[in-house]
Amino acid sequence: MASSNRVDYIEKVCTLQYDELLKENESALNEYADFCSTRQILSIFNFDNKRLHLFGSSMSTKQAEKRFFDLQNEILINNIKQRKIDDVLWWYETWDSTWQQYNLNISSDIEHHYKTNVSSILILNELGERVKIDFQKLEELYGTRIKRIRRSKVDPLQPIHWKLTPMNIERILLEHDSNEYNWVQENFDKKMKGHYTTLTSIERIQNMRLFKQFLILHEEYLHKYGQVNDGTMHYLYHGCPESAAKKIIERGFNRSYCGINGKFLLAHLIDGYSIT
Incomplete structure (x- = not known):
């Protein structure tokens, strides 16, 4: 006879946006592991694929996903405040009209060329596509595909719990x-x-x-x-x-x-x- 208290376990996969910063912050990783453990969630970091795998109940994994989102923001903003990394981020618009950050290495590369006042550059994006970044039109071009891009500067006064966004x-x-x-x-x-x-x-x-x-x-x-x-x-x-x-x-x-x-x-x- 099936138990009425059965819990459906799921896997949730999160993207490591700041994998290098995470690897350097062992205390934050340990704190997050404790957070997951108390909620009976198995968390597995795969830094090679830049993914975090969460295994647990639907509600618990949702909480863990939110906490991981906040943790990444906290680490990024703290590193910016300590002037360990650049405070400028570059973003591209996704198919559903939301904004996604380029990873820190790509963002830094785009910013470097942006400051040289060139009109455009060719880079490899996260998918390994060789795309054109048009600084005059603020667009990323790949074949016939065009994505809008934005440049934003993270204000050190921004509350840590705020969502990072290129919008004012x-x-x-x-x-x-x-x-x-x-x-x-x-x-x-x-x-x-x-x-x-x-x-x-x-x-x-x-x-x-x-x-x-x-x-x-x-x-x-x-x-x-x-x-x-x-x-x-x-x-x-x-x-x-x-x-x-x-x-x-x-x-x-x-x-x-x-x-x-x-x-x-x-x-x-x-x-x-x-x-x-």
């Missing part, structure tokens, strides 16, 4: 079972429970320009009001139509509207979230 503004849909989603929902419910019927989604808003503005103001408030309550920082929730939300995400709050709908000053989008 990103809306990242949070997973319902993630710690970040749960933290936002719990904080939201402290003030708003009973005032809404259904919470359908939470997005993390990544706008580095607004985030840096917040850091400057926060430093001033800490100096003025002290460390109590983290410089009198509070989380407020502002209901508005989608059209207004898009403007807030792009530009922050317009303080010229202060007082129109109440005596509150909503100054800046912080590590913002869009809740619907």
Whole structure:
């Protein structure tokens, strides 16, 4: 008789984007192995093929995949902050309109030639294809295939948990079972429970320009009001139509509207979230 508590085990394969950095960071690898072990996940690193194989339950491997994504980001940003590697990344657009990083060696090679002001170069990409990089059109060409490319600079002030992206503004849909989603929902419910019927989604808003503005103001408030309550920082929730939300995400709050709908000053989008 089959057990009703049967767990379906799966294999999840992740790409090692920064394999050289990972190999140099044994403590991070050990920490990740412990993370997987406590969740009954077998993790196997294959540095030759630049792959991480995860074996475990569907839910556990999903958690391990997310943790590995965060770990790679942390290692990359820490190396950039320590000036061990270049802070410029090159990206190409994939078939589903998302952006994928070139590996660090290729990215470094592209950046080297970009700085020489040449119009184009030929390189081997990760697939072993000899492609043309057109710096004037910002395109990768292989036969009749054309991919858009982008250059981005990683800001050392960027929060480690943010997704690396070449876009200036990103809306990242949070997973319902993630710690970040749960933290936002719990904080939201402290003030708003009973005032809404259904919470359908939470997005993390990544706008580095607004985030840096917040850091400057926060430093001033800490100096003025002290460390109590983290410089009198509070989380407020502002209901508005989608059209207004898009403007807030792009530009922050317009303080010229202060007082129109109440005596509150909503100054800046912080590590913002869009809740619907």
